[in-house]
Amino acid sequence: MPLILTAVQGFPLVKSGDDLVGLTVQALSASGLTLLDGDILVFAQKIVSKAEGRWVNLATVTPSHRALELAQQIEKDPRLVELILKESRAVLRTRPGTIVVEHRLGFVCANAGIDHSNVAGVGTADEEWVLLLPEDPDTSARRLRDGIQTHFGVSIGVMIIDSHGRAWRLGTVGVAIGLAGLPGLVDLRGKPDLFGYRLRITQVGVADELAAGASLVMGQAAEGTPLVHVRGFPYPLREASLVELLRPLDQDLFR
């Protein structure tokens, strides 16, 4: 069976407090897409954050001394720097405009994943709002999955993704930031290959591979669609959480 990734067209603009399960059911129906056991729905972080009201009005943020210093050093809005620091456990590197952090959710990303583009639609024109990542994307994914499964009477996986840069390659790629009901890693260590050799480097980041593929069909600009329907995921679904994709600090060679 092929892997089929379909961008769900016509997803409405999401507002704080919106019922994402309801909007998803409507958008799938309007697109003529069905859900079967084993299918996966991939949500862009942005709409989950919006529905959860993760907006912050920059006018309400008072930068700390540390934020002011760092902001001057890297030429960035000190209020935004304050939010980035608040959302993070550690600063790994900085350069003009960018702070690479360990996010409080455990992964490494730029600017704590705080979104400053394509996030208008709240407040008045002279206000500046930014959008934080969901409070707990694993829980958000589980809630979405429970609601959608109940509605359709099927067993599916749900993933929330964001776009991350990479240390040594240009261009962002989609990565998982929240998982429900699909494996983060598939561990093929020890399975014999065609010639009976033991495989070596064979923990595969299957959720991130799917996240990248889904990100590709979402697009990033005005024509973007925040929901992707996946059929044909080649591994059995199971319970999981994002933490299985995070490299423990004691295995990290690059901090």
Next chain:
Amino acid sequence: MPLILTAVQGFPLVKSGDDLVGLTVQALSASGLTLLDGDILVFAQKIVSKAEGRWVNLATVTPSHRALELAQQIEKDPRLVELILKESRAVLRTRPGTIVVEHRLGFVCANAGIDHSNVAGVGTADEEWVLLLPEDPDTSARRLRDGIQTHFGVSIGVMIIDSHGRAWRLGTVGVAIGLAGLPGLVDLRGKPDLFGYRLRITQVGVADELAAGASLVMGQAAEGTPLVHVRGFPYPLREASLVELLRPLDQDLFR
């Protein structure tokens, strides 16, 4: 149009000197898969290396002093360490069993991408052969593309992929190591988003996103298939090379 990734079943074991274009034409036909303008074929590095005869018999390798020292330090076969160093421009980090290098091809990866599993099929049972990456994967991709385009009379993209680990996340993911006829990056900088904001972080690593998706359907173990047929890639095809995906050293915060 959805993005459809189909693992091409029944690809034969590839030997040194095999005609990959011919094998690809046969495997596509046997699978009932057609090629249309805009389709992409994704090849696992392994079969390209095999066809190009990139085998090395470890018995023929004499480790240098540097390789002997490093091998003892990280508990690895000194002959393999010698090959890793020879295939690399720089060593970034080491830990037991692993040398993270800048490969001579420009990307950062573990153990210079030299494959020690699933690569038998040459030599006698008591010999140990390993498989290097293709000499020049962009050129390999271009050659494959030219041959396949000529046979089918269509305009397609061809990509060669490998599996790489990540600095801060567990699990390997598929990444491009050679490109012909499809973009590595799509640059959406400056395009207005839904609300007229200028987009900011919007160089998207579309080739790597596709590589990850293709890797997902290839699998890694005995049931793996080294060729994936892609329909519905959402960006226009164009000439490109791997170098556009490589972060220049002066933008690198993590060496």
